[in-house]
Amino acid sequence: EIVLTQSPGTLSLSPGERATLSCRASQSVGSNYLAWYQQKPGQAPRLLIYAASSRATGIPDRFRGSGSGTDFTLTINRLEPEDFAMYYCQQYDKSRTFGQGTKVEIK
Amino acid sequence: QVLLQESGPGLVKPSETLSLTCVVSGDSIRNGHWWSWVRQPPGKGLEWIGEIYHSGTTNYNPSLKSRVAISVDRSTNQFSLKMISMTAADTAIYYCARVYSMVVAPLNFDFWGQGTLVTVSS
Numbered sequence: 001e002i003v004l005t006q007s008p009g010t011l012s013l014s015p016g017e018r019a020t021l022s023c024r025a026s027q028s029v030g031s032n033y034l035a036w037y038q039q040k041p042g043q044a045p046r047l048l049i050y051a052a053s054s055r056a057t058g059i060p061d062r063f064r065g066s067g068s069g070t071d072f073t074l075t076i077n078r079l080e081p082e083d084f085a086m087y088y089c090q091q092y093d094k095s096r097t098f099g100q101g102t103k104v105e106i107k
Numbered sequence: 108q109v110l111l112q113e114s115g116p117g118l119v120k121p122s123e124t125l126s127l128t129c130v131v132s133g134d135s136i137r138n139g140h141w142w143s144w145v146r147q148p149p150g151k152g153l154e155w156i157g158e159i160y161h162s163g164t165t166n167y168n169p170s171l172k173s174r175v176a177i178s179v180d181r182s183t184n185q186f187s188l189k190m191i192s193m194t195a196a197d198t199a200i201y202y203c204a205r206v207y208s209m210v211v212a213p214l215n216f217d218f219w220g221q222g223t224l225v226t227v228s229s
Contacts (some may be wrong), residue, residue, distance in 0.1 A: 001169070035215040044202055044219035045153065054216065082132075088153055092214055095168065096155040 002027055002091050004099035005071065012107040019076040023089035023100045028069045033093040036065055036074045039086045039101075048087075076104070109133040111203045111220035119197075119227050125190040129203030129220060136184050141206035141213040144177060144188045146199040147222070154199075158206055158213055164211070191221045193227045200224050207212055 003026040009023035011019055023034070032052035037045035047056040052072055062077040076083055083104050089099040115127035129142070136142060145159035157167035159177045168174055171190070179186040190197065200222040207217040 033214065037216070044222055045216070046219070047215060047217050050207070050215040050217075085119070090153070090215070095166070096158075098153040100152045 001079050002029065002087075002094050002096055002097050004089055004091060006087075006089060006099035006102045008102060009100075010103045010105060012105050013079055014107045015081055019074075019079055019083070019104050020086055021074040021089075021104075023067075023072040023074070023099050025070040025072070025091060029072075029091045030093040033091055034065075034067070034072050035090045035092065036063075037088045037090065038083075039088065045088065067090055075097050079104070081106075109156050109203065109205055109216060109218040113201060113203050113223040115201075115219045115223060115225070117224060117226060119193050119225060121194055121227055123193055125188070125193050125197070126227060127188045127201055127203075127223065127225070128185055129187070130183070130185045132184070132204070134205065134218075136179060136181055136186065139211070140208045141166075142177075142179065142186045143204045143206045143213075143216065145202045145204055145216070145219075146197075147202070148196075148199045149224075156188065156190075156201075160211070160213075161163050198227045199226065 005024045034052045036049040039045045051067045064075045072104045088101045110132045141158045144156040149181045159165045202222045203220045204216040204217040206213040
């Protein structure tokens, strides 16, 4: 099983700042089969990024995914108030597993 | 717009079987994507349960495989989850989701239902 470890657990930032979220895999994720999801309280997850760096339909370009192999990053430039939420990475190379999540909260 | 809607009991007794259904609209289950179940215990992270193709081919989370069965009904454009021997540890929000697929290979989740809370308690 590929274990995904997200860091930090919580990120406290102000609107307008940049958020950098990390997702590290216990083994290489083939074909960059890694996605990022945003989840707000009481809502289902929403797909942001797939294939490590491709933005899903309708996702603003301030969301950027990068990385390969075992190290992946989600960068959110110029945080908007609606970006404060929980973020999960997920690999779909070998079966499917999720990271434990990073909470981006308002400082 | 693809919409998914879960339905089922909100309360299940310990040792009983959970049955949930997901109705899909805005897409046909036969259109080449996979269809999946994911759960989330209150205040915790996401756990993939399993997925099904319209042919009936399934993939399951190894940790749940012995207790889970996913089926599909092409005539009503819906798919279902059965989980046996429920315990309090299975209390969670259960989501159904579409798995975007290319050339039959299941990839990422792209559309999600709103989720349904299932509580296991006597």
